[in-house]
Amino acid sequence: MNAPVTIPPVTFDRRADFPAIAGWTYLDSAATAQKPQVVIDAITRAYATDYATVHRGVYARSASMTEAYEAARVRVAQFIGAATPEEIVFLRGATEAINLVAQSWGSRLQAGDRILISTLEHHSNIVPWQLLRDRTGIEIDVAPLTDDHRIDLDALEALLTPRTKLVSIAHVSNVLGSIADIARVAKAAHAVGAKLMVDGCQAAPRLAIDVQALGCDFYTFSGHKLYGPTGIGVLWARADILADMPPWHGGGAMIETVSFERTTYAPPPARFEAGTPHIVGALGLAAAIDYVEGIGLDRIARHEDALARAARDMLRSFNSVRLFGPDDSAGIVSFAMDGVHPHDIGTILDEAGVAIRAGHHCAQPLMAALGVPATARASFGIYNVDADIGRLADGIAKVTRIFG
Template identity: 70%
Template sequence: MTTDTLTRRMDFPGLVTAAGKPWHYLDSGATAQKPHAVLDATDRAMGADYATVHRGVYARSAEMTLAFEAARRTIAGFIGGQEDELVFTRGATEAINLVAATWGVENLRAGDRILLSVLEHHSNIVPWQLLRDRTGVAIDVCPLTPDGQIDLDAAERMLTPQHKLVAFAHVSNVLGSVLDARRAADLAHGVGAKFLLDGCQAVPRMTVDVAALDCDFYAFSAHKLYGPTGIGALWARKDILAAMPPYQGGGSMIDRVTFERTTYAPAPQRFEAGTPAIVEAIAFAAAVDYVSAIGLNVIEQHEHALVARLRDALRGMNDVTLFGPDHSAGIVSFAMDGVHPHDLGTILDEENVAIRAGHHCAQPLMDHLGVPATARASFGLYSDDSDIDALLRGIERTRRIFG
């Protein structure tokens, strides 16, 4: 363990058990632990600084409004966007649903097509199925390469002028495979389609620049980025947002309301009906500041080294099957012969090791892999070799139990 990693681990109070022992948390792909900086920001915003936003004329409300909109500016800048291009949502799931229910309903009709991939999270499948059932749009599924990456050569062959949207994961939540997002954007735009990226697994571990990626929509969550649950963001091009109808109706998203008609606020406020997640937005920005201070390049290199070490160790075990590419981003999925991932996860828990076991909200991918579930170890900026050592000890104990 390096001094930097030890210092980072000390920032995260959740990385110890109730008995004060180290907790080897390898489930950051599901949700990341929270640093003191985020906890402190939450405490201040919920306590001494708390007030409503956008509507109070008293000083603290005005100050909280400034902090809330500064948070939007920070988070938008984190991915290379502008503050008026970023909509706060309850998470990436709602962000994708927002696109489907507004842009999708407004722009897609029977005869149009959407291209997804085999490895998508359910949140990037089900909203489009709901849209299909409502509008008659067709869904096509891009295959994967043998090592578990979205096959962009196949996508190029599949895409036609009937395709109006391509929606892919930037990083797979199961395989850790990293999409060549710029090429995917070029392919989508080459047939006149819009391009959406699910960035949940990308933003915690690599630099994201929506302008360089040339995407049209980018969805991500705070809680995987060391921030709070219950908040995420949708970035979209300014002209696209301006043409999208409201997602929900209520306070804050209006310009003028009468019983005869209502006019709406400009984006992004148009898509943020009701009192927003004020505290969560401020804590979200604190998480972005924390990660930015460390550096995404540092985090990416750190996680790549851990992935390489774990994959090398698992590759040497005859009873373990590895999934995904060797150069995956912070995620390693595997299966042990004769051991259900849930059993492995239970035994590892007894060793103070936390992994994910299941289908990871990617059942079509499990069908493709020919397994009901996988075990998934996912790293964070606080992960270190001791976590891998504990995982390997737990796997060896499991082998003895089931041997």
């Protein structure tokens, strides 16, 4: 180990807002974020005193809960710059959103059509397109990475052809923290007549999102990574695209009329929300959005970026550590240690009260491209402070001592 690294002071300290992390260094926000008390309170209140079904009851409680549920849709639309709330579809998460697009919008694709993804994608942005390929005969192209582990946009643009119908990429990599230039990709995709879908799971908690300015056609994120509850996610799509997409699930709430001979379907977004929705999840997501916007997305990004830079500098002081991703990674730092499996790193750190992720991070093709079976990953959130970098450093030093 070389000279100690000077860690800059944090820009703010929000640990008191998060009851679950007292006495714990939690560095796994890229997997799921901890919940602030205001979100916990919103969920508790919704179940304890306000709960009723939505869109169906004629009694006052149902009407008020319906109003709150649809207000959450409005809040999400404002959060990402959607033109109207009707462009917001509530789902279980981003995985379900990508599958919806693959099964509904993708049902119009034919053999020979192409979809373009990148090497760094999460499995949720790979497998749905493979399932579609197996059903329809479409082809999948994969854009490589640059030497500093960003999507190679020059190579991506070279892969675009008139047969490309969709580009689907991550806004921020869940492994590398690299940020894609979505506006550039949108322009290139549209130039050949393709649509652009963006996996925004890692971007939504730390970047200000404006889907109109980005120029994409689909955007998705999950509530639980944005300090909200699990089981709720968002698909945004342009209104004209949603209106032209067929249903993918059948059931209550997504219909206009049903007979044994024929069913007609409700307009979006109801068309894609069959069954009783995750009502309280939507309310919790709205509370989480209020919370992060109350702090400021730009402020959150600066805070997490400072911590990620400090973590990278600290890890460089260990000769056995190999870092992945660009130096300006967005709150995420992945690394490996010579002769030590990431699971062993994670176990030793856990014994010291430090939680990181160890494994392939649902990105096995990326691990193959990096030449490793797995990595250790430290990912930062609103609640992390400079002392967490110190505890991580102490843990890595212990790993070094144990494994020599």
